Amino acid sequence: xxxxxxxxxxxSIFAMQGFAGLSLFSVFLLMxxxxxxxxxxxxxxxxxxxxxxxxxxxxxxxxxNLFQAYAPGLFPIYFFVAVAVSFIAAGALGALVEWAVIRHxxxxxxxxxxxxxxxxLILQQVYRSIFGAxxxxxxxxxxxxxxxxxxxxxxxxxxxxxxLVLTLIVTVFMWAVMFRSRLGVQLRAVVxxxxxxxxxxxxxxxxxxxxxxxGCGIAGIAGCAFTMIGSTGPTAGQLYIVDTFxxxxxxxxxxLIGTICSAFGIAQAQSVMEFFMSxxxxxxxxxxxxxxxxxxxxxxxxxxxxxx
Amino acid sequence: xxxxxxxxxxYGESVVIPGMDxxxxxGEIVALLGRNGMGKTTLMKSVMGVIRPLGGECLLEGEDxxxxxxxxxxxxxxxxxxxxxxxxxxMTVAENIQTGLTVTGEREIPEDLYRLxxxxxxxxxxxxxxLSGGQQQQLAIARALASNPKLLLLDxxxxxxxxxxxxxxxxxxxxxxxERGLAIFVSEQVLSFALDVADRIVVMExxxxxxxxxxxxxxxxxxxxxLSV
Numbered sequence: 001x002x003x004x005x006x007x008x009x010x011x012s013i014f015a016m017q018g019f020a021g022l023s024l025f026s027v028f029l030l031m032x033x034x035x036x037x038x039x040x041x042x043x044x045x046x047x048x049x050x051x052x053x054x055x056x057x058x059x060x061x062x063x064x065n066l067f068q069a070y071a072p073g074l075f076p077i078y079f080f081v082a083v084a085v086s087f088i089a090a091g092a093l094g095a096l097v098e099w100a101v102i103r104h105x106x107x108x109x110x111x112x113x114x115x116x117x118x119x120x121l122i123l124q125q126v127y128r129s130i131f132g133a134x135x136x137x138x139x140x141x142x143x144x145x146x147x148x149x150x151x152x153x154x155x156x157x158x159x160x161x162x163x164l165v166l167t168l169i170v171t172v173f174m175w176a177v178m179f180r181s182r183l184g185v186q187l188r189a190v191v192x193x194x195x196x197x198x199x200x201x202x203x204x205x206x207x208x209x210x211x212x213x214x215g216c217g218i219a220g221i222a223g224c225a226f227t228m229i230g231s232t233g234p235t236a237g238q239l240y241i242v243d244t245f246x247x248x249x250x251x252x253x254x255x256l257i258g259t260i261c262s263a264f265g266i267a268q269a270q271s272v273m274e275f276f277m278s279x280x281x282x283x284x285x286x287x288x289x290x291x292x293x294x295x296x297x298x299x300x301x302x303x304x305x306x307x308x
Numbered sequence: 309x310x311x312x313x314x315x316x317x318x319y320g321e322s323v324v325i326p327g328m329d330x331x332x333x334x335g336e337i338v339a340l341l342g343r344n345g346m347g348k349t350t351l352m353k354s355v356m357g358v359i360r361p362l363g364g365e366c367l368l369e370g371e372d373x374x375x376x377x378x379x380x381x382x383x384x385x386x387x388x389x390x391x392x393x394x395x396x397x398x399m400t401v402a403e404n405i406q407t408g409l410t411v412t413g414e415r416e417i418p419e420d421l422y423r424l425x426x427x428x429x430x431x432x433x434x435x436x437x438x439l440s441g442g443q444q445q446q447l448a449i450a451r452a453l454a455s456n457p458k459l460l461l462l463d464x465x466x467x468x469x470x471x472x473x474x475x476x477x478x479x480x481x482x483x484x485x486x487e488r489g490l491a492i493f494v495s496e497q498v499l500s501f502a503l504d505v506a507d508r509i510v511v512m513e514x515x516x517x518x519x520x521x522x523x524x525x526x527x528x529x530x531x532x533x534x535l536s537v
Contacts, residue, residue, distance in 0.1 A: 196396070
């Protein structure tokens with residue numbers, strides 16, 4: 001399959017597909033961070049995580065339209081406002097969902113799975129009713145549209161760079177919250193031993209709500225990034241949820257570095273292979289490799305070592 | 309400090325403690341002895357709110373805490389060192405102690421905790437799960453003390469600890485009581501430790517108290533009779 005290309009063509013293909021893979025990596029990573037922190041914290045598999053992402057995407061879409069209509073002068077910087085608004089919108093919905101549904105279903109993993117799946121269907125229909133079944137595209141300001149011409153045959157899109165930087169900032173922020181803040185200490189204590197965390201004075205119910213809302217908020221930011229690599233539709237989130245689960249499991253639950261490496265590996269493998277074969281074939285091969293590795297290392301790529 | 313009235317505890321339908329009356333004075337160290345399966349851990353857990361009490365009353369300094377969650381009890385001044393220590397294994401020693409600071413709002417670990425347990429300062433960056441059993445026990449006590457409790461509950465602190473360290477532990481617990489003036493309620497199976505540490509000895513059998521004497525009036529032979537199988 002590689003025959004028929006010259007060496008320099010191949011280099012360009014790998015560089016550009018690799019860069020496209022970085023945008024995919026950004027979305028995967030942002031999604032997986034939220035999903036992993038919620039799963040690790042509460043054992044809740046959030047089937048509606050993709051819909052929280054799409055909420056972020058629609059929020060970005062609405063924000064961009066509002067800026068165009070009411071503040072065209074500020075349109076060039078609307079994206080940064082959209083990031084914050086998406087985080088808040090998805091986080092607020094997350095807090096509401098946790099309060100209304102999830103907290104009644106802790107210690108019933110199968111029920112939370114069904115409940116969040118139902119929630120995802122409800123949200124999809126809500127999006128369909130409000131925005132229509134047709135996919136919408138977010139208009140980017142001019143300065144984010146172009147590409148950097150690295151060599152004659154390699155172009156790097158600017159919006160991809162912005163998404164990447166955004167992802168790095170969110171990841172570092174997340175790391176700081178988890179490992180350098182008091183909330184992080186409480187959060188990890190609840191993950192490790194919930195009854196004991198309560199017995200040292202941690203309000204576990206409050207920590208749960210904050211975590212769920214925080215994870216959903218990060219999914220909202222993922223949605224913001226998503227508007228740059230795909231068009232936003234009511235069911236677009238469904239396409240990403242499976243890949244995101246794959247990233248979380250492959251990386252090993254509870255390790256940030258594992259999630260990053262696994263998101264990177266899966267995104268790059270898919271992106272580069274998609275150029276040479278069909279998208280579904282690329283997915284099949286990625287899945288086979290991941291399944292193979294997980295059979296040898298069921299705990300995922302990285303896991304914390306302590307004596308049991 | 310602590311008062312139990314007709315306190316009833318157990319797991320759902322199975323009642324382990326049918327109705328217990330017990331009170332612990334300010335600054336008193338009370339050792340609760342009893343064989344396996346007599347309800348010591350159930351009593352400790354339900355006084356701490358880790359499992360929900362089934363009935364009766366639990367008063368802390370005269371205030372009813374029977375229906376509070378465990379984190380609220382910590383706020384009121386209780387702290388708990390559970391059986392098996394239950395430290396947070398993948399977190400560092402310092403972070404483990406910080407979890408106990410949640411209710412005080414402090415950020416820095418008080419220096420006097422490190423003075424009590426110097427080994428914890430040396431190992432503060434290690435993962436708690438990689439400490440030895442005795443060191444983990446010190447960590448669990450330090451974590452409990454971090455919330456500045458008025459009443460410290462310990463559930464079988466000597467379990468799985470070397471005999472030479474058990475003697476030190478009794479000394480440290482008395483030192484903590486003398487310095488901080490808190491009350492200590494400790495469940496035990498090792499009679500010699502209980503006699504070393506406590507002001508008062510209480511024996512529990514099938515969920516009820518069958519013996520209650522001050523340390524100095526305690527007849528070790530009678531108590532060991534309760535403990536032998």
